[in-house]
Amino acid sequence: MGMIQLRVDDDLKQQATKVFEELGLDLSTAIRIFLKRSVMKNGLPFGMINDVVPPPATKALEALKKSQEHAEKNGTCNLTLDDINEEIRLARLEREKK
Numbered sequence: 001m002g003m004i005q006l007r008v009d010d011d012l013k014q015q016a017t018k019v020f021e022e023l024g025l026d027l028s029t030a031i032r033i034f035l036k037r038s039v040m041k042n043g044l045p046f047g048m049i050n051d052v053v054p055p056p057a058t059k060a061l062e063a064l065k066k067s068q069e070h071a072e073k074n075g076t077c078n079l080t081l082d083d084i085n086e087e088i089r090l091a092r093l094e095r096e097k098k
Contacts, residue, residue, distance in 0.1 A: 004031075 013027070020030040037045035071077035079087070 016030070017027050020027055023030075025033070034045065068077065071079075
């Protein structure tokens with residue numbers, strides 16, 4: 001059987017040991033479980049998320065890009081807020097006529 005040695009901060013080791021003991025595991029068993037799950041998953045056995053930098057809002061960015069493309073096709077990409085409000089006013093007048 002192989003042996004793995006690693007250095008880890010004492011405080012981290014104590015915190016992890018406490019967590020695993022509450023689960024009924026010793027640190028060595030928990031590490032073996034991590035390694036086995038890594039092999040089973042062919043990678044890390046959990047998702048990796050950077051909480052400091054939020055993930056890009058991919059769907060929102062795609063919708064914004066499509067909206068921009070649509071506006072460019074229809075010649076409405078350079079409308080000012082006043083232009084947009086006028087378009088709304090005219091559309092409401094047209095709707096009231098019907």
